[in-house]
Amino acid sequence: MEAAEFRRRGKEMVDLIADYLENIEQRPVYPDVEPGYLRSLIPEEAPEEPDTYEDVVKDIERVIMPGAASPACTELETVMMDWLGKMLKLPEDFIAGTHGQGGGVIQGTASEATLVALLAARSRAVRMILASDPQRPETGITSKLVAYSSDQAHCSVERAGMIAGVRMKKIPTEQSDKYAVQGETLRRMIQEDKAAGLIPFYFCATLGTTPSCAFDHITELGPICNAEKIWMHIDAAYAGSSFICPEFRPLLNGIEFADSFNFNPHKWLLVNFDCSTMWVRKRSDLIGAFKMDPLYLKHDHQESGRYFYTDNSLFRSLKMWFVFRMYGLKGLQDYIRKHVELAKEFESLVRADQRFEISADVVLGLVCFRLKGSNEVNETLLKRINNGRKIHLVPCQLSGQFVLRFAVCARTTESRHIREAWRLITQLAEEVMQELPH
Template sequence: MDAEEFRRFGKQMVDYVADYLENIRDRKPFPDVSPGYLKELIPDKAPDEAEQWPDVMKDIERVIMPGVTHWHSPQFHAYFPTANSYPAIVADILSDAIGCIGFSWASSPACTELEMVVLDWLAKMLELPDCFLHSSEGHGGGVIQGTASEATLVALLSARTQRLHQILGDKFSHSPDEGIISKMVAYCSAQAHSSVERAALIGAVKVRLLETDEKFSLRGETLQRAIEKDREAGLIPFFLCATLGTTSVCSFDNVLELGTVCEKEGLWMHIDAAYAGSAFICPEFRPLLNGVEHAMSFNFNPHKWLQVNFDCSAMWVKDSRLLSDAFNVDPLYLKHDNQGAIPDFRHWHIPLGRRFRSLKLWFVLRLFGIKGLQECIRKVSITMTGPFLSPIQRLFIYNVNNTITFLLKDVKLAHQFEELVKADQRFEIFGEVVLGLVCFRIKGSNEVNERLLKTINDDRRIHLVPSKVNDTFFLRFAVCASRTESKDVKFAWEVIQELTEKISDEKK
């Protein structure tokens, strides 16, 4: 493929992508294939001779699309959102074309410096303390990780190195007596993401999953008791991962209380806000982040809810030297004349290689603006005329001439679904609806809810996933796609009601 062919075929692909996204509502969100389907559709070895571009294009629909789970379908309500926008897609094209491996400032100055600037922009949107900014007088700053799981691991390993320095002093080694590391203890909520346990496994430290209150929030008193008990047993508490927006129920740990305990007891507090963090750019949700000033590190994923395509996980630290202490390996071939004058991000994370991911964050922030991104999270305006009464009318603004403007987007759509569930006496809400996730279940046994979930996903008109807390099985309805509208929420609920009737009839 030469430059002229690239221009022609590239335009075809852009048209295909636009058609795919604009018509994604017509595709079922969950594929109807069995494991191994794809190998039956393509040869068992690569072609000897080059094939033609039109044949490759044809095989996208024949081979790939039958096995795609369409995360951006308005009927996809599983997991959490994965962001998608045209500005981010265009930025990734440019990043792929530049093709730099930005492990150091010298390897691509723009890659490093743009990342510093846009992470400061984003920090200011979140109203993070100045100590987390590159532009502050301290040693803080932000870096783009691949995922929140990576950020948690980086924070835990940095905290482990910091504590080893404190214990061993001049005798510090990255490979100390295993007896010390085996005594080190990390803490998190029982509702925290499994990546915290995995980070502890990789870091070879113990982890305590602490019980939460009635709102599934980890409290300071619980952490304090756990620290005291472990110290009495001769163990070494060193790290806490607090969660804002847990995966199961989108609950929020009390970081104000936890941060106070961590500062008093000398623990590194990392805040994982992978999904919920995007909402904090809205003033009405920013109080959920109160207490971040006590954290040593904070992370959220713009690639979940802030229109930036995967992967782009933003992490800030108060003292970047604590990261580089844990990851600094500096061979001669990576050194450069300006070393130390500006960050070399290879010292801030686990991989050496890194893509030019700040481009898509830059494009999105500029082409949406802060107000546009806030509107993506909280609302979209749709106007209707005529009388309208509904249990969810508190979500509407009534205008003159009997006109109603809907405020229904993501958070508002979630509350719409919540009200529909509450209006059906067969169902109950599990937990509290704060952002774009609604947890619900049929009143009754776990088994009937498991049967309902299987029936829903076998039906394939909508897609949900479950969770379980305190041995209670429930279904999760997440507002995921940027194209989801009020009619999609209503459609999903009608499907759920229809299939609930079906399993009730089968039981009879």
């Protein structure tokens, strides 16, 4: 939405809220709907083409208000997660529908999703072991559990291990493998750990790592996890949004082996922070890990099995509903493709300049690059760039090299910004190279 339309629509929305507040006493304090009421009121899939703003706003009264804050928020969340799941062509197992065992739930961040999946996995592992050995003390089991993730995984994966109180081992990756975890490496670590008496139970795969946007080989890794009864969680925090485009969807192949999957629409799908979408194959795995049952949380539809989260959803789904309808699937795909094209444009500029090198494949909107030469010269270049406060780059380490990361991520970025950024970077690079021995 451009600024002029935002002014008009924003003011209409202010009036809508004020009207609601002025007439609130006319409304019932508690909704009178049956579980599942909302699903039948809206389409089963996101629209291909944009809806009109008027239609979206009209639906607030028609669809949301009868269900008030709750259960409308939970129901809309379930259906929006189905919409998005279908946009991503997730396996049927992850779609809630009216009778599915799986489904989606919104978290605040990918870090939360990683932790929630880890806790569900821990609970499942303990349950499975107790089923065959009921006398074994639970703490004795936990102390033997071991989880895995790439050495390229986000630091929040390691922190999830700290919080859950379980071992988290980093799987080494190689530049020659494009920093992806290989099946053979995971298999070897599992065998060694089992031989040492440990219990492998969780593997967090990353699709689109933070340092270089690397993709773990989940088609290889998934079957290993399935055979070993290891929970495979897929963290695609950044890259996940791209999977709505058919040309990028192959990056998600292997999802059929996963127990849970997560990415952040607040990162690259135009939904404001926070909105991190997580799907599980079996909702009962999450319910089992966190269920609490005090009288003050009881409700009439407790046993319908429809509501599987009581804590997470306070209308983050409304943001998804608005965005999906205002853009339509095609509009969202265009948005992703434009960013990837802009990144490719930047990559071409880097490749055309002999002083620079590309440090990792450019798959989506991230370009890892550096000046050929020492880490020192690149660190100095980065400092100059960021001190200018015109553009801002965040670095990474790849195989001991200090690397600059150029990420296309703002809604309004155009080709002219890319060219201007490159002009600035090369100008500062020249200065730095003149000052430092190269």
